[in-house]
Amino acid sequence: MAIMISIPSGIVANQQAVERLSEDYSNVLAETEEQIAKATTLIECSLSPGFRPGVRTGSAWGLGPSLSGGEQFLNESAIDEISSIQGVEAVIPFLEKTEGTTRTLQTPRGTFDILVPDYTIVGVPLNSSLIDSYIVLPNDVIEGRNLQEGDSGVVLLSLNNTGYFGAGVGDEVNISGSYFTVIGVYESSDSLQLRKLYMNIYDAQEITNNEGNISRLDIYAEDQSYVDEIVSEISNLYPELYITTYEDRLSQLERTTQIYQSTLQNAETALSQMQTTAFQEVCIAVVATSSIVLVMMLYAVRERTKEIGILKAIGFSNWNVMSQFMLEGVLMSLMAGAVGVVIGSVGAPILSSLLLPSVSLFPTQRTIPGGTVNPGIQIQSVTATLDPQTMLLAFGAAILLGALGSLYPAWRASRTSPMEALKYE
Numbered sequence: 055m056a057i058m059i060s061i062p063s064g065i066v067a068n069q070q071a072v073e074r075l076s077e078d079y080s081n082v083l084a085e086t087e088e089q090i091a092k093a094t095t096l097i098e099c100s101l102s103p104g105f106r107p108g109v110r111t112g113s114a115w116g117l118g119p120s121l122s123g124g125e126q127f128l129n130e131s132a133i134d135e136i137s138s139i140q141g142v143e144a145v146i147p148f149l150e151k152t153e154g155t156t157r158t159l160q161t162p163r164g165t166f167d168i169l170v171p172d173y174t175i176v177g178v179p180l181n182s183s184l185i186d187s188y189i190v191l192p193n194d195v196i197e198g199r200n201l202q203e204g205d206s207g208v209v210l211l212s213l214n215n216t217g218y219f220g221a222g223v224g225d226e227v228n229i230s231g232s233y234f235t236v237i238g239v240y241e242s243s244d245s246l247q248l249r250k251l252y253m254n255i256y257d258a259q260e261i262t263n264n265e266g267n268i269s270r271l272d273i274y275a276e277d278q279s280y281v282d283e284i285v286s287e288i289s290n291l292y293p294e295l296y297i298t299t300y301e302d303r304l305s306q307l308e309r310t311t312q313i314y315q316s317t318l319q320n321a322e323t324a325l326s327q328m329q330t331t332a333f334q335e336v337c338i339a340v341v342a343t344s345s346i347v348l349v350m351m352l353y354a355v356r357e358r359t360k361e362i363g364i365l366k367a368i369g370f371s372n373w374n375v376m377s378q379f380m381l382e383g384v385l386m387s388l389m390a391g392a393v394g395v396v397i398g399s400v401g402a403p404i405l406s407s408l409l410l411p412s413v414s415l416f417p418t419q420r421t422i423p424g425g426t427v428n429p430g431i432q433i434q435s436v437t438a439t440l441d442p443q444t445m446l447l448a449f450g451a452a453i454l455l456g457a458l459g460s461l462y463p464a465w466r467a468s469r470t471s472p473m474e475a476l477k478y479e
Contacts, residue, residue: 055394058339059448060405061332063398063441068328072321079314083307090303093189094278095143097285098298099136100270101126127267132292136273139287141280146184147268149177149258153230173215173249175229177258180205188274191252198223198238201252209234210252212242218249229253230261340455343387347459351383355467363472372468379464380457387456388449395445 130147137145154171178190182203185191191200192210201210209229211219216239219227226233234253242250259265273288275281278300285297355362365375398405 055343055391055448055452056397056401057405058336058343058451059395059398059444060402061335061339063402063444064405065329065332068325072318072325075321076318079318083311083314086307086310089189090300090307093303094300095275095281096189096300097273097275097281097288098270099273099288099292099295101128101294101296127264127269128271130266130268133268133271135291136271136288139284141276141284142273143276144184144188144274146188146190146272146274147179147255148270148272149175149255149262149264149267150269151175151177151258151262151264171249173218173229173251175258175262176250176252177255178252179255188272192240192242195238195240198236200238200240201254205237206254206257207234208237208253210238210240211236212250213239214242215239215249215251232257232261340451343455344459347383347387347456348462350386351379351460351463352466354382355379355463358467359470362467362470363474366470366472375470376464376468379467380460383460383464384453384456387452387459391449391452394452395448398448399445 127149133145133147136142152169152171152174154169154173156167156169159166159168178201180201180203185201185203192212193200195210196213201208209227211221211227216222216236219225219236221227221236223236223239225236227236229251234257255268259267273284275284281299285299288295288297362375365378366372
């Protein structure tokens, strides 16, 4: 009985997980498509991840301080040069710096230093015209207020950062050795749930020792027709730049959609296989349960043959004898069902995971407006739990199987001759 109620619970849990996965995928795709649609004139520029330049004469770009060799910075003098390109409406600089602990990793190929991130500082220009017209700051502030022009010495924390720093709105936090007042808290929509905090770009440059440096540029064209020309100009001026446009983001969205669809298809195929396996296992469990009741009741009838003869001799009808053994089988199955429900309530997650094949809900990738593809939605665990409806069905199944398993032994007992029964030893 414990197995019989654990299997349906596991199926239901995995079905719900696949439904949540599908819903989350749809929401992410819709959100990403909406963000991309809003940024048709956006051109994003940063140093290519594989590029390791040195400072060269006449170049505005140089390799700034980096942590574990993974972060590079640009000289902000490039802003004016890019702003002068025909068709450029606005150039928005950002400074991003990840703070964390550097750990040494030993591999067969050598020793590497890796960064275990604690939080990421995002410095933004607090210009009211930029804040009001472009995507500069998070828009889902849930406590306090957002950053605004003139703010300095204050920080906007992501919700998961409040737990890391142990601070809320109005508290002070130590960021890279400097204290900032938490002015607001926002709920991150990033699927990675990175601990990003926003502040004035000048504050970020100062505390990270990156005065005059930036990490990336968001460039907005006056019209989409200017985008190709602007990209060509930037590529000629700075061939080392990694540039992402509206078309690139759409292509990445299409690839991500294919990955999502493949993930869902794999999950649904695995769920179908799981349901087939579950049906077979439930059938085996039903047959086994009925057989156990049948064997036990046949043994009971055999051991109580003389008692049956006495009952019939003193006037018990065939129906009285049959109903007595039927009731005994049902009560025995009902008690076993109660024990099975208790065991299933505790062991359903373990039993379902042992008996059912797993549904692969692996992490996939998602496209974000920044032009990168990051690990996305991930359902980390699926836990089977019993609900009242399942328990009631289990009790009903116990009564039915007890009645079915007792039917033949009870009928056989009712057909026993009193004379033969009394002679039985």
